Amino acid sequence: MPILRKALGITAGAGTAIFLWDQYFNSQALSxxxxxxxxxxxxxxxxxxxxxxxxxxxxxxxxxxxxxxxxIIKNRGLYVKMGQMVAMQSHMLPNGFRERLPLLFDRAPADEWPECEALFRQETGKEVSDVFEYVDPVACASASMAQVHEGRLPNGDRVAIKIQHPDIEKLTWWDLNSLKAMIWIYDKILFDMPMFTIAKYFADAIETETDFNIERSNAKLMKKLVEGDAKLKHKVYVPGVYDELSTKRVMVMEWADGTALSKIDKIKREFDAKAALSTVFELTCKQVYEWGVVHCDPHPGNWFVTRENGRQMLIMLDHGLYVHMSQKLTQQYAALWNGFFQGDIKKISEIVQDWGFGSPEQFTSATMLTQEYEDIPTFENEQHAKEQMRNFLKDTSRIPLQLLFVARTHRILQGLNRLYDSPVNRIKTLLDGASEVMLRNHSGTRLNYYLALLWRRLVLLVNDIVFIGIRIQQVFTHRGLEDFFDSTIEETAKELVKDA
Known part of the structure; x- marks a missing residue:
């Protein structure tokens, strides 16, 4: 008995020591x-x-x-980020998840300024007062991984100082590996569902957001691409980065004055909301069809609207989460949407199957974002869900996982359009962008080129007429444009099932 009591005492002491260490020195990572x-x-x-x-x-x-x-609420940090990513696809989840997960988009709590100041000193080796003439100690914005403070340099430049939450880097390894371990258990032991490869890709992508060197690289590349585009350079502005003042965990950028698209009433009152949203979609088409550089976190808080010399401008913020598509993938993606435009079922099936998906009809519905499609797994029937998921994710070794984030981007933009009562014909814009790229790269005879051009203009004209009709219908039925597209695409996807 004395030996047992001694062993219990040692165990209790060790457990207490580990608990205290974890609480006060390890950011509660073990807990x-x-x-x-x-x-x-x-x-x-x-x-x-x-x-x-x-x-x-x-x-x-x-x-x-x-x-x-x-x-998610108790663990905070990356859990909030991952929960938000799942929430953007909540239409594929049961009702309980649909109702709760969107609550995660509320403003994240900010750290006290002394903690941020200490991290700045640790990262740069300099005192804040030696670098900046002024810094507002109250964060003007805070998210799951970082917060932003307004500052001013000695030369008078206003800057935005983005500082990571002090414990994020320490918690990243624990959080992401916990997620991957959990999904591995679900995948291999509990449910035998092909989820681990996808979960690992998501986790690895999220981890890149903790490295501001990557975000700086993305921001500079996007700035170069936008400024090199004859149309967009007059509509979109990407704030510059102060490389000499930035590190892996601190990023200093030009200050951007403007009104966030999340301020719906103010945007509608002071700006041309439709023009702003049209520019967002135009920029997205360039990213996914031509540049292969896609901003994957385009939520309303990351777009500011302002005026410069009397001209409305869109300011693009937060470049942490990007995907980079190969030239082949970019061309295939444009060809896919052009297939939607042309109703070319054979081409759609060919591309989808080349990517390792086993269900062109499900892919069409998911890509064009129909809200309700009976063959998308809803988890109301376990065996049905397993069979549908395995059929959809037929060969995960071939699936271009970047498309998961591209789909997420489209989902966010669909939600943004809804916030403003769908002023932009989203589907037309995406189809038009793809057909324009394909037409520009047309390699057939001149006659075929002009026939394709004529067909494109005819389809777009019909689309415009339908759009006007829907707008008139909205006055009497209060049915949103996106709701119309959801039901229409659902029917299209079902027809694809019959013809595929």
């Missing part, structure tokens, strides 16, 4: 990981045990969503 493993196991086992025709599936979804949401 967060333990909490993640516990909740993930609880949710997984709950689904494993309580799934069946005689079970209350709705209640199962609700309590699982509550557990996941509470976990």
């Amino acid at each position: 967060r990981t333990g909490r993640t493993i516990f909740v993930a196991s609880l949710v997984g086992l709950d689904y494993k045990i309580n799934w069946g025709p005689d079970k209350d599936i709705e209640a199962l979804h609700d309590r699982s969503a509550r557990r996941v949401y509470d976990l």
Whole structure:
């Protein structure tokens, strides 16, 4: 018994020491990981045990969503970021998750200025007062990974100082590996679903956001591309970066005065909202069809609208999350949307299958963002969901995973358009952008070129007429433009099933 008591005492002491170390010196990384493993196991086992025709599936979804949401709120940091990414695709999740996960888009809490000042000193080896003439100690913006303070340089330049939350870098390794371990268990042990490859790609992409050197590189590349475009350079501005004042965890940029697109009433009152959104979609077409450099976090807070010399300008912010598409992938993506434009089912199927997807009709529906399509897995039937998911993700070794983030970008922009009552014909803009690229690269005879040009103009004219009709219909039915497109694309996808 004395030996047992001694062993228990040593164990208790060691456990207390580890707990205190984790709480005060390790940013609670072990506690967060333990909490993640516990909740993930609880949710997984709950689904494993309580799934069946005689079970209350709705209640199962609700309590699982509550557990996941509470976990994200307690762990904060990257968990909020990952939860937001899932929330953008919540239309494919059960109702409980649809209701809770979008709550994660609320403003993230900011750190106190002394913590940020200490991190700046650690990163640069300089005192804030030696570099800046003035810094506002109150953050003007805060997100899951960093916050922004307004500052002024000795030469009078106003700057935005983006500083990482002090514990983010330390927690990244724990959080991302916990996520990958959890998905591996779900994939290989609990549900036998092809999710791990995708989850790993998402996790690795998120990790790049903690390195501001990558964000600076993205910002400078996008600035160069925009300024080299004859049309966009007069509509879009990408703030410059102060390389000499920036590090992996601190980034100093030109200050951007403007009104965020999240300020809907003010934008509608003071600017041309339709023109601003049209520019966003025009820029996106350039990114996905030509440049192969895609800004994947285009939420309303990352776009500012301002006026310069009487001309409305769109300011593009936050370049941490990008995907870079190969020339082949960019060309295929343009050809895919041109296939949608032409109704070329054979071409669509050819591209989708080359990418390793086994269901062209599901891909069409997911890519064009229909809200409800009966063959997209909704998890209301386990076996059906497994078969549909395996069929859709037929060969994950060939799937261009960049498309997952491109789809996320389209989903965010669809939501942005909805916020303003859909003033932009989103589908027309995307189809038009793809057809323009394909027409520009047309390699057939001159006659075929003019026939294709004539067809393109005819289709766009019909689309404009339909758009006007929908607008008139909205006055009487209050049915949004995006809702119309959702139902139309659903029918198109179902027709594709029959013809494929």
